[in-house]
Amino acid sequence: MTSGRRAIAPRKQPRQVRAELTRQRILDAAAHIFEEYGYAAGTTNRIAERARVSIGSLYQYYPNKDAILVELVTRHLEAGEASVARYLAEGLPPSLEDTLRVFVRAAIENHVDDPRLLRIMAEEAPRSPELLAKVNDYEAERFRYTQELFENHPEVRVADTEAAARLAVTTVELVVHKVCSAPDPLGTRRLEDELVAMLHRYLTGPG
Template sequence: MPDKRLRPRKRPGQQRAVETRQRLLDAAARVFSEHGYRAGTTNRIAEAAGHSIGSLYQYFPNKDAILVELSAAHARSGVAAVDRLLDGGALPDLLDDKIRLFVRAAIDNHRDDPSLHRVLFEEAPRPPELLDFLHASQLRAVAAAEALLDADPRVTVADVPMAARLVVTSIESQVHRFTADTDLENVDAFENELVAMLVRYLTPM
């Protein structure tokens, strides 16, 4: 179901317009982080960006369309982080270290602005195009995890394909929830416990 309300009005081609659009997005991230979804109005965003509300509406029809853009950028950043790990050469030999790399990549993608990520995770709309991207990204991550687990002699869980899915979704959901609900002071303890939980599940014998 395409929804024009959730799509940007135009994609700028000239450098000045590209920079204006990015300033609006950066300002929106600050506003949503500081004020939350309800008080993160387009007027506040335009003011924070140093532009008129009319200028904002040239690029975005409403604040939900801006949130969709921020959510998509966040999702692309997470996918890029995983791709860098997979394409960066040899992974660590130890299973614990492999799992820790992917847990830490997910944490790093959230720790810069937990307040913003809380809004993105809990209140941002998700149009079909974004859901399709998230679904395809998850399928790729699960396939990569299955290949890694299948090649690791320490993994003894009976159903490796299901285990790969559970590892990927557990990291995604647990990191999302942790970073949304806490101030990240005990992030090292969280990382250690999540890695230990997943390794214990993957090596039952």
């Protein structure tokens, strides 16, 4: 360690299929352990036992559980990007309401599983410079794309499309995360319908 910071970068980048499968088993096991026991009690020993690997093998891939959690957060972000990309590959629908539904649905799909793990990732993930940079880049790209979408969509009537893009992206992310991770979450269809309606009214109201 340097400067008192715990190492959180993965130690070993798998180059063979077997090694990648081992790392995936560790990540899957960690997700279940963190969800079942919480982060404080989700020890590397428990993770290794659930993954059916020795503790030494686990440490070949990750120096500590902080590094494992950061990897889970990173993969969560990448899954969100992939989900949106799948919808964009099919082309956006012409109506603003249906376009908003595409992005809201993609966000819900990326949050609907493992709600306790989502809370742990949001509240307890180490805020490393590398992770913060990844999150900031991810958000900046979404803001840019959404602003461009609003500027060119004939149904959008808000004057400040930059502010509207930031508000829309942040609202979807925070609301979906909060509602999906609540002890008594709304059904996904109710959440989707109400969030789409709220954003649509805001974007199409008097300018």
